[in-house]
Amino acid sequence: MTKKQTSKDELPLFIPRSSTSTLINKTGSWRYFRPLYEEKTAPCSAACPAGEDIPRIEMLVSQGLIKKAWETVLDENPFPSICGRVCFHPCEKACNRNELDESIAIHSMERFVSESATSSSEPADLKKISDNGKKVAVAGAGPAGLATAYFLSRLGYQCDVFEAQPEPGGILRWGIPAYRLPEDTLKKEIKRIENIGVHIHCKTMVTEALLQKINQKYNALFIGCGYSRPIKLKIPGAESAHDGLRFLHQIRTGEKVALQGTAAVVGGGNTAIDVARTLARLGLKPIVAYRRRRQDMPAFKPEIETALKEGVKLMELVSPIRIEEDPSSRSKSDSSFIMTLQKMKVSAKEIRGRARVIPDGDKTKTLQVQHIFIAIGAEAQALWHVPSAKNNNQLTLSHSKIIEQKIPVVFGGDLTNETKSVTDAIASGKQAAIALDVYFKKGWDAIEESLLSCRVGTGPALSMTAYLGEERNGRKPHIVLFDEINADYFQSAARVIPPTLSPAQSLRSFSEIEATMSKRAAIKEAERCFNCGICNSCDYCRIFCPDVAVMVEKAERYINLDYCKGCGICVIECPRNAMALEEEKK
Amino acid sequence: MKKVLEGSHAVSEAVRLARVQMISAYPITPQTHIVEAISAFCADGTMNARFLCVESEHSAMAAVIGAASSGVRAFTATSSHGLAYMHELLHWASGARLPIVMADVNRALGPGWNIWLDQTDSLSQRDTGWIQFYCEDGQEVLDTTLQAFRLAESVNLPVMVLLDAFFLSHTYEPVEVPDQEQVDQFLPPLSPRIQLDTANPFAIYQMVAPSAYMEMRYNIQLAMELVTSRFSEIEDEFETIFGRKHGPLEAVQCEDAEIILATAGTTASTCRHVITDLRKKGEKAGLLKLKMFRPYPTDQIRRHLGQAQKVAVIDRNFSFGASGIFAQEIKSALCNKDVRPPVFGYVAGLGGRDVTPQTLEEIYWQTKNNNIPKDESVWIGLNQELVESWSN
Numbered sequence: 001m002t003k004k005q006t007s008k009d010e011l012p013l014f015i016p017r018s019s020t021s022t023l024i025n026k027t028g029s030w031r032y033f034r035p036l037y038e039e040k041t042a043p044c045s046a047a048c049p050a051g052e053d054i055p056r057i058e059m060l061v062s063q064g065l066i067k068k069a070w071e072t073v074l075d076e077n078p079f080p081s082i083c084g085r086v087c088f089h090p091c092e093k094a095c096n097r098n099e100l101d102e103s104i105a106i107h108s109m110e111r112f113v114s115e116s117a118t119s120s121s122e123p124a125d126l127k128k129i130s131d132n133g134k135k136v137a138v139a140g141a142g143p144a145g146l147a148t149a150y151f152l153s154r155l156g157y158q159c160d161v162f163e164a165q166p167e168p169g170g171i172l173r174w175g176i177p178a179y180r181l182p183e184d185t186l187k188k189e190i191k192r193i194e195n196i197g198v199h200i201h202c203k204t205m206v207t208e209a210l211l212q213k214i215n216q217k218y219n220a221l222f223i224g225c226g227y228s229r230p231i232k233l234k235i236p237g238a239e240s241a242h243d244g245l246r247f248l249h250q251i252r253t254g255e256k257v258a259l260q261g262t263a264a265v266v267g268g269g270n271t272a273i274d275v276a277r278t279l280a281r282l283g284l285k286p287i288v289a290y291r292r293r294r295q296d297m298p299a300f301k302p303e304i305e306t307a308l309k310e311g312v313k314l315m316e317l318v319s320p321i322r323i324e325e326d327p328s329s330r331s332k333s334d335s336s337f338i339m340t341l342q343k344m345k346v347s348a349k350e351i352r353g354r355a356r357v358i359p360d361g362d363k364t365k366t367l368q369v370q371h372i373f374i375a376i377g378a379e380a381q382a383l384w385h386v387p388s389a390k391n392n393n394q395l396t397l398s399h400s401k402i403i404e405q406k407i408p409v410v411f412g413g414d415l416t417n418e419t420k421s422v423t424d425a426i427a428s429g430k431q432a433a434i435a436l437d438v439y440f441k442k443g444w445d446a447i448e449e450s451l452l453s454c455r456v457g458t459g460p461a462l463s464m465t466a467y468l469g470e471e472r473n474g475r476k477p478h479i480v481l482f483d484e485i486n487a488d489y490f491q492s493a494a495r496v497i498p499p500t501l502s503p504a505q506s507l508r509s510f511s512e513i514e515a516t517m518s519k520r521a522a523i524k525e526a527e528r529c530f531n532c533g534i535c536n537s538c539d540y541c542r543i544f545c546p547d548v549a550v551m552v553e554k555a556e557r558y559i560n561l562d563y564c565k566g567c568g569i570c571v572i573e574c575p576r577n578a579m580a581l582e583e584e585k586k
Numbered sequence: 587m588k589k590v591l592e593g594s595h596a597v598s599e600a601v602r603l604a605r606v607q608m609i610s611a612y613p614i615t616p617q618t619h620i621v622e623a624i625s626a627f628c629a630d631g632t633m634n635a636r637f638l639c640v641e642s643e644h645s646a647m648a649a650v651i652g653a654a655s656s657g658v659r660a661f662t663a664t665s666s667h668g669l670a671y672m673h674e675l676l677h678w679a680s681g682a683r684l685p686i687v688m689a690d691v692n693r694a695l696g697p698g699w700n701i702w703l704d705q706t707d708s709l710s711q712r713d714t715g716w717i718q719f720y721c722e723d724g725q726e727v728l729d730t731t732l733q734a735f736r737l738a739e740s741v742n743l744p745v746m747v748l749l750d751a752f753f754l755s756h757t758y759e760p761v762e763v764p765d766q767e768q769v770d771q772f773l774p775p776l777s778p779r780i781q782l783d784t785a786n787p788f789a790i791y792q793m794v795a796p797s798a799y800m801e802m803r804y805n806i807q808l809a810m811e812l813v814t815s816r817f818s819e820i821e822d823e824f825e826t827i828f829g830r831k832h833g834p835l836e837a838v839q840c841e842d843a844e845i846i847l848a849t850a851g852t853t854a855s856t857c858r859h860v861i862t863d864l865r866k867k868g869e870k871a872g873l874l875k876l877k878m879f880r881p882y883p884t885d886q887i888r889r890h891l892g893q894a895q896k897v898a899v900i901d902r903n904f905s906f907g908a909s910g911i912f913a914q915e916i917k918s919a920l921c922n923k924d925v926r927p928p929v930f931g932y933v934a935g936l937g938g939r940d941v942t943p944q945t946l947e948e949i950y951w952q953t954k955n956n957n958i959p960k961d962e963s964v965w966i967g968l969n970q971e972l973v974e975s976w977s978n
Contacts (some may be wrong), residue, residue: 011812013683013742013779014805016798019788 023563027547031566031584035541035559038580039475040533044106046457046479047094049399049419049427050077053465053472054091054106055576058529059536061109061522070117071124073110075465077426078150078193079143081118081185084111085514086176087423088300096532099482102495104529108514112498112522118188127468128196132156134440137218139206142170143422144224144413146190147429149198151464155437159198160218164205170226172422174249175271177278178510183252211384215406220436224413224428227378227420233266237323240337241266244275244375251278261370264289264339266320268297272375273304276312279373280507286312289367291319291344296355306513309503317344317357318365323372339367386415395435395447398460399428402435404444410436427461434467480532480577489540489575496525535578541570591761593754596724597663597689597747598623599761600731602633603769604687607658607776610638610649615701616751617665617691624661643668647675647688654684655790657781659735662686665751666693666707673711676744680715680806682791683780685738686745687731688716692851692902693751694937702938703751705851705903709879709911715806717745717813718879720850724759726832726877729824732764732773736820739776741809750902751938753852764828772827810881817878834878837890839865843872845953846891846927848916849900850876853941857900860946871950876912887919891927898930898953900941901963909933909963930956931963939967 042055053072060069073080084107095103117124134157138145141163149159167173169186194200204210206225214221230243244265250257260283265276268290276286288307290297293316297304308314318341329335345360380386393404400412412428414420431451438450454467457479466472499515506513517525541557542550549564550557559570571579591599597620601609609628611621627633636653640646643664650660664672669690679686694704708718717737721727727749734745749755780790794802817834825831836854839861840846847857854875864871874890874897891897897920901910908914913931920926930953935941945966952964 011741011805011808014802015681015683015780015790016792016794016802017788017790018792021787022789022792 026562027565028562031564033566033568033581034584035564035568035571035579035581037535037557037578039535039578040478040480041457041475042532043094043096043479044091046459046461047090049423049461051456051461051463052076055529055531055534057113058104058109058526059531059534061113061526064523066113066116069113071126073113074124074126076463078147079189079426080110080114081189082172082181083423084114085181088421096480096482096485096530097528100487100490101492105495105525108498108517109522109525112517115516116519126154128154129156131158134219136220136222137214138222140170140225141168141200142224142226142413143172143425144428145222146193147426148222148224148412148432150193151430151433152436153196153198155433161198161200162204162206162210163200163202166203168200168202174252175245177248177251177274179506179512182512218407220407221409222432223409223411225381226414227380229379229381231377231379233320233374233376235320235322240323241372241374244271244373245378247373248274248278257282259284259371263371263373264367264369265373265375267375268292268299269375269377270299270303273299273307275373275375277307277310280310280312281510287315288312289315289318289341292355292357293317310507319344326368336368336370337372339372341365341367380415397431399424399431408436408439430462430464434462484577485530485532486573486575490530493528496521531576533577538575540573540575541579544569544573587763588760589763590758591724592619592756592758593724593727593749594619595623596728596761597731599763600728601661602627603764603766604732604735604773606635606661608636608650608653608660609662610640610646611662612640612643612646612668614665614668616693616755617663620663620689643671644675647672647679650686651675651679651682651684654686655780655782657778659776660686663689665691666695669707669711670695676711676714676716679744683742684744685742687734687738689747689749691749691751691755700937703753703902704936708746708748709903712880715743716880717743718748720748720877720879722852722854722875724761728761729832732769733820733824735773737817740816741812742779743809750851768827772824813881814883832877834883835886836875838873840872840874840890842870844870844895845898845950846872846874846894847898847900847946847950848874848876848912850912853900853902856941856943857946860943864950882915884919887916888923891920892923894927896930896953897927898932898949900932900934900949902935904933904936913963928958930959932966933963934966
């Protein structure tokens with residue numbers, strides 16, 4: 001044995017110590033799994049017909065980069081100020097945050113981003129490919145036509161938009177009341193499209209002669225003339241009723257309308273609700289008469305709710321059968337009508353998920369009102385607005401139909417869309433623009449495959465940036481589920497609600513009901529966003545890496561595979577599923 | 587200056603006087619008063635130290651290990667479950683040869699949930715490579731804590747200073763609190779032998795192959811073997827400056843004793859009175875107060891107990907399936923001696939139950955009246971009615 005130490009001896013410390021760095025131990029060789037940064041699709045983006053990069057927009061807002069957020073919207077949607085107001089925001093229904101508390105107020109955020117960015121005079125910095133010498137004619141300056149021209153123009157095409165009305169905008173200009181979409185907002189958005197080089201020719205109806213000229217002078221034609229001819233109610237006395245769409249048009253042109261008393265609005269779509277709410281603002285007492293039930297109404301749910309709050313009455317399961325003049329009314333000024341309504345009932349059978357209603361025997365009821373408005377839908381103005389079924393070489397896509405004729409013709413907007421919404425019209429314009437660009441570059445047969453490759457997630461929405469091979473190109477189509485979110489990182493927080501007029505206040509004028517959020521509120525709201533599937537540089541991967549193998553260079557993260565053991569902690573910790581773990585191939 | 591101090595605050599005062607640079611702790615009854623006072627010292631500027639709040643004892647020990655590795659004087663305190671939670675890091679601290687000082691207030695482990703005295707918490711850490719000192723009163727606590735820093739820094743091993751829950755930690759006694767100047771004379775600033783330095787990077791505590799691990803363990807044992815003599819030198823120096831010493835153990839009237847009671851902590855105080863009374867009655871009783879438990883002072887134990895006729899060990903702790911832990915250790919110290927007294931093991935006062943002079947006298951007489959122990963350990967003061975009811 002060793003000799004005993006005496007207390008005076010200094011016993012050398014024998015501990016593991018080395019001046020060689022632990023970097024010498026390349027623990028990466030132990031790895032069976034490899035973590036990687038893999039961005040995925042957020043459910044909101046996939047649900048947005050325009051395929052906006054919502055998680056990224058929210059991320060940019062939370063970082064205070066409002067202009068960048070605005071440009072990110074503009075990459076996919078030319079009308080953020082409009083959509084922030086009138087879109088039915090399917091994104092919010094899809095939002096994963098619903099599982100924790102409430103969805104992000106995406107529409108309010110979109111509006112904030114746009115209003116905030118346009119309040120400065122600095123223009124958006126958008127990618128635009130230089131002129132390729134090709135010309136495209138667009139029939140109709142509604143949302144679909146304008147979107148087509150916007151996207152085509154950015155892809156290097158010269159676009160001429162022909163519009164019969166004295167001003168552009170289509171349904172946005174003439175069909176949506178000012179309390180939902182102020183005229184000034186619309187004008188600003190259209191101006192921006194003109195600024196990138198789109199020519200809008202108003203009071204220029206596309207006639208047979210113009211069509212011939214287009215066939216000769218243009219390389220393609222987009223037809224987005226919408227449904228502007230109201231469907232007529234075919235019952236006795238229908239001629240006494242006003243047309244709803246025309247009425248809205250009159251109001252938007254500024255015509256003075258002097259009405260009073262009670263009014264019945266027949267229909268259940270957005271036009272019926274807009275008519276009823278406009279009447280309420282003019283001091284009338286409107287009743288919406290709908291043949292199905294409230295839950296079956298095609299009008300957007302929040303619109304119906306607000307209408308009812310504003311005092312609009314709803315009569316369900318009634319279908320008009322005749323309109324008669326009230327014999328007791330003495331003069332024309334206080335004349336009233338008696339509308340006889342057939343009572344309806346819900347049949348056991350459904351048609352495509354929608355309740356079918358049938359007459360409830362011969363039960364009827366009557367409604368005595370001063371005015372009757374019909375808003376039961378609209379159809380195309382002219383026969384050529386609708387694609388004919390006879391063409392051989394045609395491609396039916398989710399939001400458009402493309403036909404190979406002398407020049408390729410694309411039908412879009414309400415003419416082809418299942419959901420008649422502004423955002424679907426934008427989707428249509430984007431689809432048409434990409435389809436035409438593929439057609440000119442790679443030919444007819446490449447269209448479908450190219451469209452598939454720039455889808456957002458697995459739905460029909462397309463991404464222009466993905467088409468252009470930019471940032472979103474590498475994003476996986478997998479749609480992030482709530483279960484894939486590391487919810488431990490998120491605390492419950494109430495959704496931020498922008499200032500809103502009370503129903504009593506809103507009835508007094510055509511002023512907008514909802515105000516734009518403040519910057520502070522918007523940033524707070526943006527911070528609620530999970531940023532599903534995208535990296536927002538939260539850095540938890542790096543903080544938790546036991547091997548210090550997560551590297552950051554110029555704000556880009558990468559895994560140092562010399563040391564990464566493949567433990568997967570980074571992937572598990574990632575709050576938003578922007579990483580993946582794959583088996584190491586050796 | 588003499589002050590009336592709570593046992594816990596005797597530790598706090600020593601830590602202040604030792605100019606500890608880093609403290610990290612997590613509160614647990616009955617330890618909390620120790621770090622409460624220290625955190626106040628840090629907050630009001632009395633101490634120039636970093637007090638790091640953490641979320642657990644495991645982290646507290648990890649934090650002081652980190653601090654000590656960077657070459658600063660570090661301290662923590664805990665009790666019972668907190669100590670158990672530190673367990674793996676206790677091994678680390680000693681293996682890393684860091685001169686950390688910790689106060690542990692001996693408290694029972696649950697369940698049943700119990701905050702009172704029981705020494706099993708620290709005794710079950712006996713193999714972690716920490717030096718352990720069981721203290722009897724407030725003065726010894728203060729003095730031992732100061733000595734602990736000297737000792738730890740001299741042999742590069744961590745030291746645990748132990749106090750009985752409530753009987754010592756929460757009892758107020760007059761304690762001589764030395765001047766800072768005197769303490770500075772006794773305890774110079776730490777000159778670390780291990781000091782991580784970002785300006786001169788090196789790696790420590792990495793993997794060691796079988797070819798060197800055993801030597802590393804042996805190196806720790808050699809350091810442990812140094813402790814007894816180092817502690818004695820340190821105590822001598824302490825005595826020169828402060829005029830008192832306590833010793834690694836204390837033999838009270840053991841020279842001619844026929845029966846020696848051996849115990850640790852505050853129970854030793856009670857024993858002092860009991861043997862005085864017994865001596866008055868003509869009984870040749872002695873007391874061996876056990877203070878230093880690691881390293882184990884085998885030679886001294888043999889010397890003090892070897893001549894007795896019988897030894898009675900009072901354990902306020904227990905190793906299930908075996909016996910009281912001090913009794914085991916005393917038996918093992920004596921077993922290689924040709925002539926040795928029989929060792930009577932008694933278990934008493936677990937979970938804060940009082941060990942009164944009557945309890946100790948009962949132990950004495952039971953030892954005297956039996957030639958050999960009735961059992962490896964005899965449980966004193968059990969509620970017999972309850973125990974018998976279990977056999978029905």
